[in-house]
Amino acid sequence: MGTPEICKSEELCTELLVCQTGGTSTESVTPTLRLQVFGVLHWVVSLGLFLAMDFLLKKAFAAASIEFPSALFGMFCIFSVLIILDYAVPSAAVAMVKFFQPGFMFIQRWLPLFYVPYLVVLPLSVKDIPTPSAIKICLIIVGGWLATLCVAGLTAIGVRKTVKTELLDAEPMEKPSPFSSIEVWAWTGVFLISFVASLFYPTLLGTRAITYFPFLLASTVLGYMIGSGLPSNLQKVFHPIIFCAASAELSAVAFGFLSKSGLDAVLGYYLTNSSSNPGAGDILMGFLGSVILSFAFSMFKQRKLVKRHAAEIFTSVIVSTIFSLYSTALVGRLVALEPSLTVSILPRCITVALALSIVSFFEGANASVTAATVVLTGLVGANFVQSTLDKLRLRDPIARGIATASSAHGLGTAALSAKEPEALPFCAIAYALNGIFGSILCSIPAVRQSLLAIIG
Known part of the structure; x- marks a missing residue:
């Protein structure tokens, strides 16, 4: 979808430099072409491996009847491998990151694009919802997003002050090239x-x-x-x-x-949802698994900060997830939203794949309403997250990343990281943990019963 970011090897860069400074124009053509061909092949292989890993993981999880999103499992596996290599053979970890860099930069450059299809087909998802109920849902989405953003961000700041962890600068992250x-x-x-x-x-x-x-x-x-x-x-x-x-x-x-x-x-x-007859939206969404896998490299690049601020990350995710689920149930009852619709919008701050899994635990939930609500929540976050965080004076990338992912999942993550790549690793880990913890919570019968009791 554009000129890929190419990660050049030192040997080829040196060869090109020699040709540019010491050789004739004719002599420089061959190594330059060789460099370009190598770069394109490197990009194709690295991106292809992301797609292949995602495909194989999906097949394996489907064969084993595992409902948990395979890409999240793969992300933590890649991150674990990088951490082990960094501890045992640091040069191997560096080489692995460099090898996957072209594919990673391609994904980062187009990241928001892969979350758009659900927005495009939104009219199909909401057309059967009564207007009064739709208005109530929209109010819950906007108010709930803002409240969850504040809870997650302020919790991160509060925990840091409690444990007295000094905030260090994040590792600089390379930004994708602009469009020509x-x-x-x-x-x-x-x-x-x-x-x-x-x-x-x-x-x-x-x-x-x-x-x-x-x-x-x-x-x-x-x-x-x-x-x-x-x-x-x-x-x-x-x-x-x-x-x-x-x-x-x-x-x-x-x-x-x-x-x-x-x-x-x-x-x-x-968006046909058919592998044998895919539309434009199906192809774009086919990259979502690879997107999640690529988050492992962002997390690894900021591993020191992730380890240093584990208390803020985990506490914020747990608090914001609990707050999001129970506040949605309570507000739904207060505004007299139909119980079936309230149940359907409970996982509004959790990514679509896991949100649909969560509502499957509840009888009478409408999966189409769930998907629409999650997408609208992400849209609100994507559009207003930066300006809202600025007004709340949440400046550091850790609080901004956690607050964004905890309140607006993938779309918010894509929106913030496109402008603030240093926040991506914290978005990524909060994005994953928020969905995982929400799924675990709702799989507990006592929690489900308590939510249903609040809904009425």
């Missing part, structure tokens, strides 16, 4: 050509989902590129994720109108 005009024009061309072709030949590539795939993907990518190019002050109010989802939505509206098929039909082809 060539990339923007290339994706614009893909969008225009495939949009027109799909109008006249809707089954040109076999099925409508696959035929619509290029222009729907291009519209999503272009929205993210345009949003990323906005001034930083404006991005704090209108995050690139908003433009990304809006761009895909508007393209679907336009195509549905011109083709007379309607918006719902086009969105159905955007």
Whole structure:
């Protein structure tokens, strides 16, 4: 989806430098091409291994009938391997990080994009919810997000003051390269050509989902590129994720109108949930497992801070998870929201995969409402998390990362880390632990009964 970040080996860099400074222009061509080919192959292999690991883990967990998200397990396994190597053979740990760096940088560059499909198809998820109930849910989402953000962030600060841990600077994290005009024009061309072709030949590539795939993907990518190019002050109010989802939505509206098929039909082809007939959203979401696996490298780079501030991290996650579940149950009862809908929105601050697993413990829960609520919570967090954290004067990356992931899961993590990569490792570990702890809590019958008693 763009020019990859290439991690060059020292030998090839030295060779290129010699060619640039001491050789003729003709002599420099071969090593330069060799460097470029090596870089592309390195990127392909490192990213391919992320995807392969995710695929194999999913297969293994499915075969063993394990419902726990395989990518979270893989993330902790990779992190553990890196920690062991760092202790036993430090050079091997460094080499492993360098090897996966191109794939990691590609994922980080496009991170928010992989969480957008649920936002794009949101109209399909919420259309059956009565308007009064939808308003109540929205109030709970916005108020609950802000309350959970404050609880998680202030708990982290409070625990630090209690244990008197001095805050050290985070390790500098490399930021992905900005998008070039060539990339923007290339994706614009893909969008225009495939949009027109799909109008006249809707089954040109076999099925409508696959035929619509290029222009729907291009519209999503272009929205993210345009949003990323906005001034930083404006991005704090209108995050690139908003433009990304809006761009895909508007393209679907336009195509549905011109083709007379309607918006719902086009969105159905955007996210088909079928591996044999995938849409643009299915391909983007196919990277989510790899995204979670890549978090292990962010955590490893900040391992000293993670170890040093373990008390803040674990305490904040536990407190914020308990607060989120029980406050949602209580507020749902206070505003007279239907019990079945209140149950459905309980895991609003937990990533979709685990949230759906959690509501499966409760009878009468609506999985579509759960997914929609989680996505809307993430959207609110993605759009307002930076400005809110600034107003709360939560400055350090640990408190910002924990508060963001605990209140707005993956979308919030993607939004914050795109601008503050030093907060990503703390987002990653809070993001994972929040889902794990929430799942463990709700698997306990006594906890479920207490939540249902509050809901009424």
